[in-house]
Amino acid sequence: MIELNNIAYSYGGGELLSDVSLKIAPGSFHFLTGPSGSGKTTFLKLCYGALVPTSGHVELFGRDVREMSRDDHALTRRQIGVVHQDCQFLDHLPVRENVSLPLMVSGRENLEQVSNLKELLSWVGLGNRAGALPPELSGGERQRAALARAVIMSPDVVLADEPTGNVDWDMSQRLLQLLVELNKMGKTILIATHDMNLIRAAKGHVQARVLRISNRKLQLAGADL
Amino acid sequence: MRFLNALSAVFVGDAQADRVVPPTGYTARLTLFAAAAMAFLTVFALALSLATGRLAQRWGNELAQSSTLRISAPSEQLDAQTDAALAVLESTPGVASARALSADEQRALLSPWFGPDLPIDSLPIPQLIEIKETEQGYDTVGLRHRLQAEVPGAVLDDHTRWRRPLEKAAGRLRFLGWVSIGLIGAATAAMITLAANAALSANAQVIAVLRLIGAQDGYIAQAFVRRFTLRSLTGAALGTAIGMLAIFLLPAAQDEAGFLTGLGFSGASWALPLVIPPLAAVVAYLATGAAARRTLGELA
Known part of the structure; x- marks a missing residue:
């Protein structure tokens, strides 16, 4: 599904990641931890083809990212839902349209999908906020809207970068619960977070592998959950 | 055929997709104004070119059908x-x-x-x-x-020595008229390209979001191309209408005022300026398409 083979990534003259390999199997659940600036976001970007490694190979669904055109990348991203740390919305569009943007750009917007959209917004607890503009949302609402947008195309993989970074503990629990539910539906989940409490909270709810980026290397952080 | 299909898609459009790009005030006004001003100038250049063509023909006909014999x-x-x-x-x-x-x-x-x-x-x-x-x-x-x-004592003047330079001058004026129209078209393309580049740069964040969610370059470009094409069409239609009105209000052709009052359209030639708005739309479509492809490549 997502395979990184001996990759390195340099930025601004310094090497951020070195000799990193990982194979993400379908239906798996991964946490990625590490201190701020360790390269978690870079790692996630490499996982969905937004960045190309300076050496090594990244394969997404069996295809080398270096051999993919920009349009190929776009098509691949429809199979990988991404929740960004800063959410990245179009501020002039209401939540309902922001969430359904992936459908719109892929030409898959139809009545059935619109009906799914309502269910999806209710599932993330934004049923009554569908008409609000992104700047009107709280941090937790933004994260949930971003999660809804990431899964509306029913992607095989969901990558989340610090999804609980700007929310309180209760809300981070709610978001974790949503991601666990997605995993139980068969989706592959990779969450980058520096919040160890979140990882501990997942214990008992999901079988997850915890990875850690330290000194430019990817390591297994203790035993799996 | 592919070009025509793509152009027709611009007019049929996708109302929801249009909303993906936020309305940008100054580029919209700039494009409208540039297209209107250029269409207005094109109407005058066209009128000049047609008038010089008519003048060359009239001079040629009048002088060709008569001659003078001088007896000293x-x-x-x-x-x-x-x-x-x-x-x-x-x-x-x-x-x-x-x-x-x-x-x-x-x-x-x-x-x-x-x-x-x-x-x-x-x-x-x-x-x-x-x-x-x-x-x-x-x-x-x-x-x-x-x-x-x-x-x-008779000297025959068949007007050849008058007719040739006059026809040549009128031909050059007509050529200059067409050159002006070409330059106006090129200037329109340049201005629309600048406005499109400004809009694309101002919307780099929008483009990043669209790419994140799997939008292909064609979809992103189309949102900008459609907007600029329709703005140019609207501006050019306004400019053409004002230009035609201004030509219509010019004094009627009189022998005393000669060429100056003959600047205008007659009969079926009034339909010619109506080609200007669609042409402006085609210029905008091509210019914005090229700008969008270049910018999307740079933002990759």
Whole structure:
């Protein structure tokens, strides 16, 4: 599904990641931890083809990212839902349209999908906020809207970068619960977070592998959950 | 065919996709204004080009169908030579009519230079004979030889030396008119490209979000192309309408004012400016498409 083979990534003259390999199997659940600036976001970007490694190979669904055109990348991203740390919305569009943007750009917007959209917004607890503009949302609402947008195309993989970074503990629990539910539906989940409490909270709810980026290397952080 | 399909997709459009790109005030106004101003100028350049074309044709026709015979002779021989010249002309194939100008007519011709009280009888002014030609025209060389033999004081002016430079000048003016239209088109493309580049740069974040969620370059470009094409079409339609109104309100063609009052459209040529808005839309479509492809490549 997502395979990184001996990759390195340099930025601004310094090497951020070195000799990193990982194979993400379908239906798996991964946490990625590490201190701020360790390269978690870079790692996630490499996982969905937004960045190309300076050496090594990244394969997404069996295809080398270096051999993919920009349009190929776009098509691949429809199979990988991404929740960004800063959410990245179009501020002039209401939540309902922001969430359904992936459908719109892929030409898959139809009545059935619109009906799914309502269910999806209710599932993330934004049923009554569908008409609000992104700047009107709280941090937790933004994260949930971003999660809804990431899964509306029913992607095989969901990558989340610090999804609980700007929310309180209760809300981070709610978001974790949503991601666990997605995993139980068969989706592959990779969450980058520096919040160890979140990882501990997942214990008992999901079988997850915890990875850690330290000194430019990817390591297994203790035993799996 | 592919181009036409793509262009028609711009007009059919996708209302929801249009909303993906936020409305940007100043690029919208800039495009509208540029397209309107350029269309207005194109209407005038077109009118100029058509007017010079008509003028060249009129001058050519008028001068081609007539010629002048000038008889310079001592006053006691002038009448005899005039009669002899008229006799030669009447028997020349291709000459429809020939007549000697009266003293009053000659005075009228000279009055712009010498005033109305010219004592024409006391001046050694040559006699002029106006010759009207048939459609086929006459043999200029043959006529000159006959006149040389029978009317030694006659000089034939078939207007060639007037007509050629006038036709050449009118042709150059017409060419300049078309060059102006071409330059206006190029300037329109340049301005729309600048406005499109500004809009694309201002929306780099929007483009990043669209890419994040799997939008292909064609979808992103189309949102900008459609917007700029429709703005250019609207602006050019406004500019064309104002330009046509301005041409319509120009004074009617008069002989006294000559070329200046002849600047305008006549008959079916009024339909020609209607081509300007669709052409502006095509220019905008191509310019924005190229700008979008370049910017999306740079933002990759």
